[in-house]
C-alpha cells in the first residue's frame with residue numbers, strides 16, 4: 001500500500017481533477033466511507049453534505065447494495081448490450097419501465113448523465129427522420145439559459161452556463177435558447193402564476209414560429225441544479241408539456257439530479273403530472289455507487305426505430321447496462337421500496353425547512369430554497385439591500401471551507417450554498433450539519 005506521502009504526491013503529479021483549478025489544488029484523498037461519513041487518508045471524517053456530487057442516495061457502504069454488487073461479481077462483471085443482454089440489465093429495464101411516468105417503457109442504458117442526454121437528443125433527431133410521418137426539417141432543440149445537461153459536445157450544446165460552455169462555443173451546435181424561467185429575473189415583481197404565464201408565452205412565441213424546425217425541447221424539470229438550484233414557478237413544467245405536445249415537439253426531461261426521491265417525489269415530473277417523451281436518469285440510479293444512466297422513452301418513439309435495419313438507433317456505449325451497475329441499481333430500487341424512503345422523507349424535509357427558516361433571519365442570507373431534500377442558501381453582503389457579495393470574495397467557497405474545517409463537506413455553486421445530503425441521513429446528522437452551517441456562516445460573515 002502506498003504511504004500517505006506518496007498518495008498526496010501522486011495525486012498532485014498525475015491526477016487531473018474534474019472542474020478543478022489544478023494550480024490551486026490541495027490534495028485531499030478519500031480512503032473510505034460509511035453512511036453519510038467520508039474518511040480521508042489522514043483519518044479525518046466529513047459529513048457528506050452534497051451526496052458525493054448529488055449522487056449518493058442511501059449512504060455509502062449500504063449493506064444491501066454492497067452485497068448485490070458482490071453477488072453479481074461472482075456471476076459476471078460485464079457483458080455487452082450490443083446484440084445481447086445481461087440478466088440484471090433486463091430486470092432493471094423492467095423495473096424502470098414500471099416506475100417511470102405514463103407510457104415510458106423502453107430503456108436505453110449509457111454510463112453517465114451527459115450520455116443519457118446525448119442519447120435523448122440523438123433519438124429525438126433520428127425519430128423525426130424516420131417516424132411514420134417523417135419531418136426531416138426538425139433538427140433543432142429548445143434549451144434554457146443557465147441549463148446544465150453535461151459536458152459532452154451534444155449535452156454541452158444544450159447547456160447554457162457561460163462559464164462552463166463559452167470556451168467551447170465554436171464546437172457546439174446552435175440551439176434556440178429561452179430565458180431561464182426564474183421569476184426573480186423579471187423586471188417587476190409578479191405572482192408565481194403570472195411568472196409562469198410569462199415564461200410559457202415566451203415559449204409559445206418560439207414554438208409558433210419555429211416548431212417545424214424543432215425536434216425537441218430539453219429541460220431540467222422544476223429545479224435547474226447547476227444554475228444554482230434555481231426553482232421554476234409552479235405550473236411551468238406542465239405548461240411546457242402542453243405546449244410541446246400542441247406544437248409537435250418532443251420533450252426531454254433531464255432528471256439526472258432530481259430523480260429517485262430527491263425532490264420529495266420519485267421523479268420531479270410527478271409533481272406536475274407530466275410524462276415527457278424522454279426521461280433521462282443517472283447519478284442516484286445506482287445509489288451513487290457505479291456509473292450507469294438511462295434514457296426512457298415511449299412506444300411511439302421506439303416504434304420508429306423498428307422495421308428496416310436502417311432504422312436502428314446508431315448509438316451505443318461499451319459499458320451501457322453494465323451488470324454490476326444494474327445490480328446496484330436494482331438493490332437501490334429495492335431499498336427505496338422496502339424502506340418506503342420517499343414517503344418517509346417528510347420529517348427530514350421539515351427539519352431542513354426549520355434550519356432554512358433559522359438561516360433566513362441571518363443578516364447575510366438573502367434567500368433560501370427547499371424542495372424535498374434539495375436546499376439552497378443565497379447570501380447578501382448588505383443586509384436588507386440584498387446586494388450579492390462581490391465575486392472575488394467567493395463567499396460560497398469560504399463558507400464551505402469553514403464547514404469542512406468543522407467536519408462537514410459542502411460544495412457551493414458559486415455563491416449559492418447547496419445542501420443535498422443522502423436521503424438516508426439521520427435526524428442527528430442533519431442537526432449536526434445545520435449547526436456547523438450556522439457556525440460557519442457566522443464565522444465567515446463576521447470575518448469579512
Ligand SMILES: Cc1ncc(COP(=O)(O)O)c(C=O)c1O
Pocket residue numbers: 112113114115117148149150151220225226254255256257282283
Ligand atoms: C441536470 C444534469 N444533467 C446532466 C448531468 C451530467 O451528468 P454526468 O456528470 O453524470 O455526465 C448533470 C451533472 O451534474 C446534471 O446536473
